[in-house]
Amino acid sequence: MKVIAVATSKKKGTRKTVIDRVRVKTNWGLENDAHAGDWHRQVSLLALESIQKARSMGAKVDFGDYGENIVTEGVDLPRLPIGARLKIGETEMEITQIGKECHTKCAIFYQVGDCIMPREGVFAKVLKGGELEPGDPIEIISPS
Numbered sequence: 001m002k003v004i005a006v007a008t009s010k011k012k013g014t015r016k017t018v019i020d021r022v023r024v025k026t027n028w029g030l031e032n033d034a035h036a037g038d039w040h041r042q043v044s045l046l047a048l049e050s051i052q053k054a055r056s057m058g059a060k061v062d063f064g065d066y067g068e069n070i071v072t073e074g075v076d077l078p079r080l081p082i083g084a085r086l087k088i089g090e091t092e093m094e095i096t097q098i099g100k101e102c103h104t105k106c107a108i109f110y111q112v113g114d115c116i117m118p119r120e121g122v123f124a125k126v127l128k129g130g131e132l133e134p135g136d137p138i139e140i141i142s143p144s
Contacts, residue, residue, distance in 0.1 A: 023129070044068045
């Protein structure tokens with residue numbers, strides 16, 4: 001289980017830009033990301049396996065295209081319970097929400113043709129900050 005990519009964006013509802021590494025702030029989220037703040041969806045995570053499934057159905061998507069901050073490999077994200085804790089590199093996060101309701105079709109939907117975040121993305125709050133980069137290990141430290 002590991003991090004495949006990290007990404008940030010200046011505005012909500014848009015694709016994120018993949019970056020080499022990022023500073024994650026406790027109870028805030030990724031530095032310079034539009035979704036960071038004092039709320040329950042500080043960080044968004046999406047599995048590489050979900051992205052590959054979308055690609056196999058014809059979507060021409062890359063990391064960050066669904067607005068995810070962290071692309072993971074080897075973690076069945078949608079099956080994690082709310083409250084599960086993950087150690088991701090130096091950081092520690094707690095899953096706060098599985099999927100989300102989209103009230104309107106955002107720019108991602110129109111650019112990609114579908115958005116899998118509402119079904120397969122998860123959201124977390126940051127319990128412990130630190131540096132994060134692709135290749136960092138992911139460990140489930142508390143299932144609930």
